[in-house]
Amino acid sequence: MLEELAHVGTRLRSVRKSRGWTLDDLADRSGVSASTLSRLESGKRQASLELLIPITRQLGIKVDDLIAQDTPDPRVRRPVIRRDGVLIVPLSPESSAVHTYKITFPPDGELPELRTHEGSEWIYVLSGRLRLRLGDQDLILTRGEAAEYDTRIPHAASAAGNRPAQVISIFNDEGARMHVRLSAHQD
Structure with missing residues (x-):
């Protein structure tokens, strides 16, 4: 006491x-x-x-x-997700309203099928080159570049070139369901 x-x-x-x-x-x-x-x-x-x-x-x-309350452990301890060669590391608690992930796309990755869903997404390229297909636009983002977009626009991402692309990706709950929960298996 x-x-x-x-x-x-x-x-x-x-x-x-x-x-x-x-x-x-x-x-x-x-x-x-x-x-x-x-x-x-x-x-x-x-x-x-x-x-x-x-x-x-x-x-x-x-x-x-x-009076001092027990301080909860702030560390995020969630399993890594692997899906179609993509490594997805959760950086926020599952209960968070905003979901943050570090995503590693394998080199020479095929661009997946374009998807749409409610919400918006923000990505920041940590390393490598990221190919972002957004509607009719085919963009290459490099280290230090960021993009924010409406996810109701058909979109997909993959590494561009012979190196993996690492990004930080932030989206709402709907985006998390579409990107990491559907048909994902955990390590």
Whole structure:
């Protein structure tokens, strides 16, 4: 429990400052002296419910908002997907509203069949050359180039040349279903 209370002062200071209040402002509103608030924020005074209730009431937050919560592991741990020689590495959690992938297209890849779906896609070429067929346009994107397009336009991508093409691709949930979930098998 002491570990959970360790950051109460830091969080309290952050909330107070986000309101634009000085120690005196919060002291006047909560009835807790400015010196007590200062000691509480610096960790020199132990937090107690008797102190926290009037303070949190004035700040418009709950006592629980000041107590350390378990920080979830931010690492993305999802299996790599291989489909038709393309390596797809998820870079965002499955529950994310925006899906991000690192995709490696094999060299001399055949351009797959053009597809359409709702949404939009953004791609950034990390290495190699990417052939992007977008409607009637046949584009070659090189390292450092990006493209954003409406995925209702028929589109497909593959590596151009004898080297793999690596890209970062970002799309919405519909795009994720079309690009990585349909007929994909996992390693």
